[in-house]
Amino acid sequence: MVKYVDHVQVVKRMNGRLVVNKMFKIVFLLATLFALAALGVLVYRMFDQGWGYLSADFITNFASRFPEKAGIKAALIGSMWLMVVVAPISLLLGVGTAIYLEEYAKQNRLNDFIRMNISNLAGVPSIVFGLLGLTIFVRSLALGKSVLAAGLTMSLLILPVIIVAAQEAIRAVPKELREASYGMGATKWQTILKVVLPSAVPGILTGSILALSRAVGETAPLVVLGIPVIVHFLPNGILSEFTALPMQIFDWAKRPQEEFQYVAAAGILVLMTFLVILNSIAVFIRNKFQNRY
Amino acid sequence: MVMKQPAEKLSVQELIAQSRSKRSKKVVEKIMPILLFITALISVLTTFGIVFTLIFETIEFFTKVSVIDFLFGTEWLPFSGKEPMYGILPLILGTLKVTFIAVLVAVPLGIAAAIFLSEYASDRTRRLIKPVLEVLAGIPTIVYGFFALTFVTPVLQEIIPGLKIFNALSPGIVVGIMILPMIASLSEDAMTSVPNAMREGALALGSTKLEVAIKIVLPAALSGILASVVLAVSRAIGETMIVSLAGGATPKFDFNVTDSIQTMTAYIVQVSTGDAGYGTTIYYSIYSVGFTLFLFTLLMNLLAHFISKRFREEY
Amino acid sequence: MVKLSVKDVYVAKGQNLKVVSKEEKQTVYHSKKLNLWYGEHHALKDIDLEMKENEVTAIIGPSGCGKSTYIKTLNRMVELVPSVCTQGEILYRERNILDNKYQVEELRTKVGMVFQKPNPFPKSIYDNIAYGPRIHGIKNKKVLDEIVEKSLRGAAIWDEVKDRLNQNAYGLSGGQQQRICIARCLAIEPDVILMDEPTSALDPISTLKVEELVQELKENFSIIIVTHNMQQAARISDKTAFFLNGEVIEYEATNHIFSTPTDKRTEDYISGRFG
Incomplete structure (x- = not known):
């Protein structure tokens, strides 16, 4: 052989x-x-x-021309105000859209278009959202450089991320649970509200907090909206002008004096701490409430 | 609920019949899908808003600057008082220079990391490394920009003597680091979804792990990997803060990467932080540049969509 | 706490439905010329079946014969699958449930269902049982407490869980979970209980418990049970229908079907020659 x-x-x-x-x-x-x-x-x-x-003064001082006196108070509080607007708007729109797509949308062209549109929207550069916000919110609706104008812009920016996260969380709820609810004579909305959403909440929250932390760190849309940087007051409402952490850092980083580099770095440490706290909450929710189906 | 009779006389079915508020239930069932549909329309409206805003303001721009000059002009000098020039090619070239360098950094490193994670790493190592990639992907771009300007550029200047403070190389490398986690994790997803049976088949014939990775897994996961690269390129094209801080503000129509450049996004930032008044040609120019940028990224996203749909492997 | 036995409720319900003697049992379900398609696939062909109250009707047959589809048509759960199309009639208490005017929610309040895999909600045991009454508008805490206890007793699991009603139902064993699901179903006091292979995911001991439970429940409820286990059908049912390729081959008293089947195919199936 x-x-x-x-x-x-x-x-x-x-x-x-x-x-x-x-x-x-x-x-x-x-x-x-x-x-x-x-x-x-x-x-x-x-x-x-x-x-x-990084010192207590740095946290409690307003911005200044002198690096040793510069503080981040206005930006830190401004970023928190921004979250107060972004979180409810983006959650409501994002979760609503996800429920529609997962529970109600039939297979047809309109809904295919909505799905396709969301995935494309996720790929649009953040600076383009800034141009949208500048035209629609700042100028046409005359909201000015307010917390609301920036918050609406950021909400639209992170909307696709929240939709996708909520869709995944809703899809992960086993169909057996829905069947059990329908089998008891529950209506569709009762099933969604009492069975699907409670099971999906941890997943939705985790994804949304991660999306929110993206909104906190985004700079480009704020720059385009013209959000000011030298701000010596705290916002007193959502129509108030404000500044935010990344804007403040951007301004310091651009300055020619070398000392401002260190101020910018200190600002980055504050921003990163903010994000670490948000992410820890997300991880905590994920671990604590993970469902065992 | 007021109950006149003691509970034991009533059956649950009767209680249900008593308390059934059929009408309000019916109304809710009808209204909710409509409300939810409206929220879903917001995302569509956003897209329309973006497209129409960009188109209208760009048309306004073209009443002041000729389309031919814009598309084919090789000089972008909007701030030159007497004779402003609006040829977008230098901005596009600046963007492409940065993107190209970023791809050179991120694609080999990203795919290599994906191979390591999906083919070589133990479960423990993977659980250790993946969160690091997630953290890297979550760092705000302003932080990367600051890092490029204050660390990468000085280091590169030690190595390349002629390197300017603002250049294409440093932001390019840092954009590469920024998109690396995206390529690595999306490619790893594509590779781990290659069924184990295919690996086992090759290993049983005496292949080494490397041969399995290169000859079996990579080809099988190719479309997923390609899509991840295209998406990362799209991200790099739209990246703003890194190039604004470390790239400079002098658009040039050449292939030099050691000299100051300007990208499309950096130009929009420059105008936004300056004091060009509303209604000036410069004001409208940011929309025309934004529209060009939007078309570039849209093209990339559609391409990625097409690749992953057209070449989806059926295991 | 006022003790409320299942028997009392039955009497109360009986008054509602005009009391009838045990000898002349009423028909609960009657399907006439029922046909069903999943898209192109003709899954049920001309099904004619009549089920009586307070009986256990078993539906047997090889997988893919349409037995699960049929039981899911009885409470219209089959409509959750897109592209389903039906023809013919199913009379439940003399009303055609396939009529579009018939409210599915109302039907499902009267016809409970127990599924193949235990599917308790990821909530406490108490909330699982109270789910049905609550969605139908019963909010009184005292009434709910009574319903929960009565249902758990009815499903013979009260003694095992009475001390941990506030714990998550996922902490229970598979067999206990399935009895929780039966209790959840009993909580709205249905007229009929549909069971879709309720023991297929359980171990033999849990299976035995569920079977004993079915025997007890028969006193007060009409039960229709799909099973792939012929011995189970023989043990617990009064009548048995044999399905094959979407058709009813034979429908007879259980002891008759298992001793002297009329059809050759029935004989082949129950003697284990196929399936």
């Missing part, structure tokens, strides 16, 4: 192949570690530059 495979040869070449395998494993590992290293260097730099400028 003719043998096509020469096993002696195969074994000889096997060693080489295994060495190549080992080498590439190391290459892939290094590529992965690059991401870790980048994060490490970034965080280290921010602490290195900003830690010295």
